[in-house]
Amino acid sequence: RSFDKAANFAKANGFPPDTKIYGSYESLLDDPDIDAVYLPLPTSLHLKWAVLTAQKKKHLLTEKPVALSVAEFDQILKACEENRVQIMDGTMWVHNPRTHKMKQFLNDKEQFGQLRTVNSCFTFFADPDFLKNDIRVKPDLDALGALGDAGWYGIRSILWAADYELPKTVTTFRNPVLNEAGVLLECGASLLWADGKIATFHCSFLSNLTMNLTAIGTLGTLHLTDFIIPYQEHQASYTTSAKPGFNELVTGWVQLPSEHTVTVDLPQEACMVREFASLVANIKKNGAQPDKKWPTISRKTQLVLDAVKASMEKGFQPVEIVG
Structure with missing residues (x-):
């Protein structure tokens, strides 16, 4: 500088x-x-x-x-x-008004029920220059690599869906991809709670741009394909489905999932700055x-991220979260 x-x-x-x-x-x-x-x-x-x-x-x-x-x-x-x-x-995405609307659906016991599963994925295909020169692949700058950059979003989305209740254990998936310097380019993990709910996330610098989030309850499902950066700046969408029965799985078995669009007065980054400034x-x-809400959420996200690393270092064994 x-x-x-x-x-x-x-x-x-x-x-x-x-x-x-x-x-x-x-x-x-x-x-x-x-x-x-x-x-x-x-x-x-x-x-x-x-x-x-x-x-x-x-x-x-x-x-x-x-x-x-x-x-x-x-x-x-x-x-x-x-x-x-x-x-x-x-x-930034947690400050988007869409996030508040989605949370209302997850909290609706009649439409969504009890949370059972969350699946989160954030990947993008980095070009050769990125993979060689970007700070996110340098062990002395951003040693957490894809886990810290992209995996942070997946972990945060899972905790958000679970009302920031920490899981009991974290188990990293085998065969993560690292560069020659030992920095993660791709990895994933599963999270398990004491009450039996589970979650998975996948993050990568090596796959096509994907920003999927799915939360499945006993009665309903929330799904979106742009949870980190909405496709449009001034409106953001998500889909919900609720209460289909298994014996109805035939053609035309149930009404189509409902798409919901939320109008946004400011880009989500500006919403974040507005909240911070207030x-x-x-x-x-x-x-x-x-x-204390925000640093508490940050710390919980970092705790899970640390557990992913620890599981990897322990031969992909489950690691207990200690808050």
Whole structure:
């Protein structure tokens, strides 16, 4: 980072002439006019810069994965709590109004029933340049690879469907794909809860773009094919089906699944920033305490991610989640 790079970026993107330009991260964090910081750095740098950001009393919107491990994230959380700053991760799809509508269906005991299974998949086909040069394939930058980048979304979607109840065990699927540096390019896992519900996720840099999420209850099913980035910016859709009986499985056996479309006033990224900004404003103007909901969700996601890694390291054996 340098002042010249920042100035050239501002000019190239039409920033106003009076825009503040910083030549280093430190100078930005030292500015008393800065209330909050977005941290898009590689995961290996999160611990250092997130802790320093909190110590400078700046609220923190950080990219995912939030850290390389729960142990690292706990250090970040400690700094945030000690300095009374809000932290939220950048999982944007949970802030889309569609997500709220889908949750209403999952909570409908008459239409959906009890959650039994969740299947989540996020893959995209990375080109040779990505697989050689992107930070997400470098062990010194984003050592979690596809698990941290794409798998984070799958894990979060499963926990979201399960009301953020942690599973009892996590078992990684055999034959993950790693590059020569040992960074994951593809993997998946199964999650098992004490009450018998199960979930699976798959993530990959090596397969066609797929963003599927299916939640199956005793009475109904939720399905969508763009759960991370909606196909359209100002509206988002999902399908539901409910209460078909097995003895009706013939042609024309039941009404078609219902498609629902939700109008969105802002892109989901802007919805996320709006939510984050409202939390920061409530702290600054009203003396409120930072909302613990978001860091708690982040930590649970990281716990499962850590368990996926641990299962792999233990020969793909089940690993118990310890909260």
